Amino acid sequence: MAYLEGKNLVASYGVVPILHECSVEVEKGELAVIVGPNGAGKSTVMRVLLGMLNATSGSVTLDGKDISMLSTQDRISHGLAFVPQTKNVFPSMTVEENLQMGGFIRQDDINQTIEEVYALFPILYDKRKQLAEQLSGGQRQQVAFGRAMMTKPSIMLLDEPTAGVSPIVMDEIFSNILDVRNAGMAVLMVEQNAQQALNIADKGYVLVSGRNEHTGTGKELINNSEVRKKFLGG
Amino acid sequence: MTSDSVDIINAFALLTNFVLLPALSYGSQLALGALAVTLVYSVLRFSNFAQGDSMAFGTMIVILLTSFMISRGWTISGIPTALLVIPIAIVFTSMYLLTMDRLIYRHYRKIKAKSITIVMSSIGVMFVTGGIVRFVLGATAQKFEDGERFIFSVREFKAYTGLEQGIAFKTSQFLTITIAFLLVAFVFYFLQKTKTGKAMRAYSDNKELALLSGIDPDKMVQITWLLVAALTTIAGALYGLDKGFAPQQYHLLLLPIFASVIVGGIGSPIGAIAGAFLVAFSEILLTYAYKKFLIYLLPLSMHPSSLVQLIGTEYKYAISFVILVIVLLIKPTGLFKGKVIVDE
Amino acid sequence: MNNLNNIWQSYRAIITFSLMGFVLLFVGFNQSWALVIGIINMSLISAIMALGVNIQWGYAGLFNVGIMGFAALGGVSVVLISQQPVTEAIDVGGIKMLFALALGAATIAAGVLLNRRGVNKWLISLIVVIGYLFTRFYFSEASKLIEKVDPAITGYLGGFGLPIMLSWIVGGLAAAGAAWWIGKITLSLRSDYLAIATLGISEIIIYVIKNEDWFVRGLKNVYGLQRPVPYEVDMQKSEWLQNIVAWIHRSELQLLSQSEQISKLSDYVREASVVFVKLSYSGLFLLILIAFIMLSNLALNSPWGRKVRAIRDNEVAASAMGKNITRQHLQIFVIGSAIVGVAGALLVTYDGIFIPTAYQPLRFTFLIWVMVIVGGSGNNLGSVLGAFIMWFIWIQSGPIGLWAVEMLGNYVQEGNTSLEFIEDRVHYLRLIFMGSIMLLIMRFSPGGILPEKNKEL
Structure with missing residues (x-):
């Protein structure tokens, strides 16, 4: 079992369903990236993992312990940390x-x-x-x-850390992220700049309409022609 | 006014007595009220229209407790009894404000209502609170000051200095200035140096992130109301000791208090205090009749015959309003850059 | 059950208005028709006021806490337009006062102009201060002279001696002018600045009215205002009214002797004349109310109104579409305040007397707000309904409170001090009661009785 695991998550905002049986996991010392088009539910996954939004079904486990019922603050004291986008x-x-x-x-x-x-x-x-x-x-x-x-924290969740920054700053931020991972933490991030993010990622998830479309190592996804065509612009 | 000579010392003794001391104490009273409005604004994100009437509520408790203490003979000679009961009054006022928060404001926080909706509900609270105060104490003015009236009186001052123009330093003025200073110092120390105070600032800065940092929002709100209750009760009691208690007057304090807050920069605690003194000094300088002052300063031939009052006392609330308008026209963010909270 | 609920939903307005009508009829049959028509008239005026506020709140989310001030401006207009000029006062101080006011205006204008030219701020301040001192000097001279003229009866300049109906329009314009000024300053800023500024201006307007005796006699009140409808005494002399009254009561009158008939008839005629005068007012007010509602509905369905609704429903999107929200809000604020001003003028006309101390925030600002919220914020018909309901409760709450105290008195010993205490203070319960109604409705039924569709509080 992976260190942090979100399994078969289903969630909605009011009546609008966002996630359909979506799963992600990340190990310690690993950088996992979630990419996908706008409205795919990337940020929602984070909110569910953090308990800022309650999943209608599915489970979140941390180091084998089910934390689905804990409040955001309790999850944070259990070792989760979150950096919002803005x-x-x-x-x-x-x-x-x-x-x-x-x-x-x-x-x-x-x-x-x-x-x-x-x-x-x-x-x-x-x-x-x-x-x-x-x-x-x-x-x-x-x-x-x-x-x-x-x-x-033992695991860091980052929501689009490079949104709206210049390419130079983006490189700086990515190198910061690698520093954090190398310090032994698990890092899970949502990214718009899919190409660059997958380049440094140990593991990648491609999310479409709240479902896992592709999963693999960063390299695998970059080399996957379908992913390239659809999400990386050729 | 025996001589024709220019008498600067007496002129300034006069100003100290009728302008400086009253303005310092009035400014201190406003500052406490303005600080309370600022705290509510920063943490709970609405302009609290009930502030003036909450001050009346706190003062009401002080008056009730004072008369109870006096009836039992539980007084200390020389010290206003009101001062002794303030801590208990703060407890009651906190309970009232927390109840109002629980019954009314909490709901709007939960549904993330627009701030103007909360402002509107605070007007509801304003009327209810004003009604309670008037029902319990009536609408007429009353005094509740006992103990020593003066630190030094005009007569003592004259005897000591030999000046023609005396200065009286009222106990209520001394208490107002000292207590306000200590209380403001405490609030600033609390906000800047203590963990809870910093957490309150953090919560006011960025609610969501404060939540992610494990700061308990309910606790922050409660602590805010506790501070507000202390500021409100003390401000109200000091104002009442100084000028007497009348519900309508407290209600109208809302104008100078809001003017102070906006002049200083809404959401900025230092700004609120600076604004309060600006408003207080303007109000008193503009409504003071300078006749006697000029008589001291000018040769006989130039002595004024009229009062030389720039604005009639009846328009003192208009002064806060004019200051408010000028600030909104020239620099809406206020003297100290305030925080502008938009609906999220 | 479900069926009933559906009927309630679709005929909400009709059902609630009919219920209100029944209550008024009940009072009419049991107490007096003059009383009922009096309540209706006050409700109509309140409804016009509430309509103005509702336009501001419902169409633009503008929170006006200074309704009292705008209504007072309307009232002042009535005095200034319809009262006869006091020639003696004008002779002694009119020119001087005019000069003082012109000087004041010139000082302000000079300050503004020089500021635009970028002249040194200290120099401008100096000019303004000197200008102010001169203004104040002439002003106090003039007001003293004017106030000395027969102070028990006049002591002021009087008005223009024009027809009183003209003052309704002028009242609207005066309120509109004040609203324009306040709106210009605050509407581009945070939403609660408008609330604070309106609160301030309304208090100041009242202070001016109370303190400037030369203007509208201050606390000495202005009595005997003109009337747009006939006087009761004249009506009693009119033959057709006598005939109608005689016809209505013919069966009863036939049974009486000649002399009894005459005295009874004159009683009835006197009562009828009061009712008739009040009804004439009702007609006027109703016409004005209907006109305002129709105009506002017309406006809301015009291209301008579509823009208003677009902004109301989604401010962010509308501003992205390049619509100038501030300007739109200013227009709405001015229109709403003008309507409040007209209602304020109507009120003083109806009272026939101008009493500055009658302007209490509870009665003028707060009660109107409760009407708007109870009726259904954003819904014009709701405001009208709210006005009727709340005015009725307002009028009855005094007697009911006293009655409750009396009932309590039956169980408490004679001379009980706590009872006297409550009797003395019972009218302050109104503050608590009205505040609670407002808070309860906002909390549990934010849409009010007739909720506006697609509108969130």
Whole structure:
């Protein structure tokens, strides 16, 4: 059984069905990517895994334990962390305060973890007293990652981390993501830039209308002619 | 006014007595109210029209407890009894505000109603609260100050300094300025330095992310109302000690309070306080009759015959409104860049 | 059961209006017809006011907390248009006052113009301050002179002595002007700024009316306003009314002796004349209400109205389509306030007396809002229904409260202080009662009695 597993998830917004028996899984030290056209339900998968939206059927397990019934906050204290696509920092708080808020639920000393984040993203140390809203897009994304890492999660969920950024910043962000994975975490992300994301992914899911259309390693999917034609623009 | 000479010292003693001290205490009272409005706005995201009447509610509790204490003879000489009962009054006001939140505002948070809908419900709360206060205490003005009236009186001041123009420092003014200062310092310390205070700011900044960080929204809302209750009760009690209690006057405090908040930049705590003093000083400087002041400063031949009052006292609420309009015209974000919350 | 529910759904308006009608008939038969027609008249005026507010809230989501102020502007217009000029006051202070006001206007205009030219801010401030000081000097001189003229009866400039019906239009225009000014400042900003600004302006309007005696006599009130309908005394002399009354009561009158007949008949005629005058008002108000409803329905079905609805239903999409929302909102705000102004003028006309202290936010702003919400926000007919229901409750809640206290008194000993206490304060319960109705409806039935389709609160 994989570390985090969402199995046969069915979910809807009101009466509009979004997910039909969709499954994803990710191991520790692995980067899994969900790609697919707009409205395929990619972000919904994340919301269901996090408990921000309740699945009508299916299960979510973490390290073999069923967490389907837990609230978002409980899932976070069990090791899940999430970086939303937009509004992923506290803009009028300093970088350091953002990190402190990330570790809000921890009872132990969080300074050690803050140091680790600074070690991973040295620029944040220099800007620790600045307000998050004053940072550049890439730096802000680092704050967002850093905040999510403050709970010392075992798995990170990222919702379109490169949406709306320039190609240079995108490379920077992808390299940040690889750093996070190499630190031993499981990473599951939803991406619009399918080509680049699959390039660095260990595992990929192609979602269409809330169903698993293709599954495989990043390389396999890139080389799959059907996937290429339909989703990667040739 | 015996001599023809220019008398700067007495002129400024006069201004201290009739402008500076009253404006400082009025400004402090407004600042506490404005801070309460700012907290509600930042965390609960609506302009609370019930603030003035909530202050009347808190003061009502203070008055009831005060008269109870006095009837039992449980007083400490020299200290206004109202001061002793404020902590208990805060508990009652918190209970009231939390009940209102539970019965009314929580529903609109849950259905993610537009902020204007919540504003409207706060007007409902305003009328209910005002009704309760008037039902219990009546609508007429009353005083509830006891204990020592002055830190030093005009007579004492004159005897001490030998000046012709005396300055009186009322106990209520001293208490207002000191308590307001301490309370504001506490609120800022709380928001900037404590974990819970930071969490409150985080919640106000980005609700969804606060949730993802494990911050409990219900707890944040409750703490906000507790702070608001403390600010509201203390502001109301201090205003009442200073100027007496009248429900209609408290209701109308809404205008200068909103003016303070908007002048300072809505959602900015520092702005709210700066705005409160700006409004208070404008109001008192513009409605003060400068006749005596000018008589001190000008030679006999130029002594004014009229009151030299820029605006009649009856229009003091118009001053807040005019300030409000000017700010909205020139710089809608206020002096300190406020937070503009849009419907999500 | 299901069937009944369907009928209720499709004939909601008819059923509720008929019920209201029955209640009024009941009061008419049991108490007095003059009372019922009085209630109807006040309901009609309130309905017009509620209609104006409903246009603002229902069509554009604008929250007007200053209804009282706009209504008061209407009331002021009645005095200024219909009262006879006080020539003596005009002679002593008219020119001076005019000069002071012109000076004030010139100062403001100079400030605005110079600001546009980019002149140094301090210089502008100086000019404005000096201008203000001069204005204030002449102004207080003039008002003192005017207020000295026979203060017990006049002490003000009076009005233009024009027909009172003209003041209804002027009242609408005055309210529209104030609304335009407020809207211009606040409508491009956050939605609650409008609420705060309207609250402020309405309080200030009332302060001005109460304090400026030279203007509309302040707290001294203005009595004996013109009437658009005949006086009761004149009606009692008219033969046709006597004939009608005699015919209605013919069977009863036949049984009486000659002298009894005459005294009884004159009683009936007196009563009939009151009813007739009130009915004439009802006719006028009803005509105006219907005209406003028809106009607003026409407007809503015009291309302009389609734009309004497009913006209302989806502000984001409409603004993406390049529709200027702020301008649209300003138009709606001005129109709605103008209607409130007209209603305010009608109210003072109907009262025949102008009393500044009658302007209470609870009665004028809040009660009207409750009418709109109870009736069904966004629905014009709903506002009318809400006006009838809430006015009826408002009028009856005073007596009912007192009755309740009396009933309570039967069980409590004589001279009980707590009872006197409640008797003294019972009218404040209205605040609590009305506030609770508003909160309950908003919470549990946000659509009101006649919900507007496709409209979310």
